[in-house]
Amino acid sequence: MDKLMITVAPTGSLPTKKATPHVPITPDEIVRTAVACEGLGASIIHIHARNPDDETASSDYALFAEICQGIEAETNLITQISTGGRAGMHYDQRSERLRLKPEMASLTTGSVNFPDSVYTNSPQLIDALAADMLALDIKPEMEIFDASMISNAVALVEKGLAIAPLHFDFVMGLRGAIPATFDNLVYLKNTIPADATWTAAGIGKAQLPMIAGAILMGGHARVGLEDNIYFKRGQLTTNEQLVERTVQLAQTFGREIASPDEARIILGLAKPDGSI
Numbered sequence: 001m002d003k004l005m006i007t008v009a010p011t012g013s014l015p016t017k018k019a020t021p022h023v024p025i026t027p028d029e030i031v032r033t034a035v036a037c038e039g040l041g042a043s044i045i046h047i048h049a050r051n052p053d054d055e056t057a058s059s060d061y062a063l064f065a066e067i068c069q070g071i072e073a074e075t076n077l078i079t080q081i082s083t084g085g086r087a088g089m090h091y092d093q094r095s096e097r098l099r100l101k102p103e104m105a106s107l108t109t110g111s112v113n114f115p116d117s118v119y120t121n122s123p124q125l126i127d128a129l130a131a132d133m134l135a136l137d138i139k140p141e142m143e144i145f146d147a148s149m150i151s152n153a154v155a156l157v158e159k160g161l162a163i164a165p166l167h168f169d170f171v172m173g174l175r176g177a178i179p180a181t182f183d184n185l186v187y188l189k190n191t192i193p194a195d196a197t198w199t200a201a202g203i204g205k206a207q208l209p210m211i212a213g214a215i216l217m218g219g220h221a222r223v224g225l226e227d228n229i230y231f232k233r234g235q236l237t238t239n240e241q242l243v244e245r246t247v248q249l250a251q252t253f254g255r256e257i258a259s260p261d262e263a264r265i266i267l268g269l270a271k272p273d274g275s276i
Ligand code: ZN
Pocket: 009, 012, 013, 046, 048, 082, 084, 226
């Protein structure tokens, strides 16, 4: 079994300082979080930007640039920029930030009903974002909110818009998307191509059981306040605590933790000798 890659998703688009004082909002707060989480065992950071004045999701290129450059200067983490649509649904708003050439970017391969809105990802938009990632040598993380999105991701390889082996992230337990059950986790894992790698991301109270399942089944783990702000019922948490708990769980189950450079090899971002 590969060593465990831990992705930290520290910010997302939704939690505000009012919901939890621990969510990093400004570029500097996000970079500080990245440094701390790398020290605890994270290998990948999933990046969103927020408008510092009102904490709303931002598609501002300058903010993404400040965050990415800070993380690249101060850590060895794999940077994974979100191309999610909460800060603006249009292609231009979601693709511009790819020019920063992060090592990875998220790519949602279908549409889904969020609890409060429709998250629209048309076939044309998916193809366009995938083409940009291919041209810029950015590895997509296929964000899977439902099983049908797996076949849409595989179709990108068939169309020459993505290169196998693919990497998937199963976003489970969001109301309107696939429920976070172990049956569904096994089903998703068995539905992706055999050479693909995968990460589980449970929303809210689903985060802990889904990463436990992933650790045991050879997947990888995503934690962070984007998906879940509680350590347990009624007790707020920090990104650092969530990474720390993931490391402890992995150690309990006898799974080693991947460093960022080891994660690069697992994801095919680097060759087994470490060269690019
Ligand atoms: Zn995200």
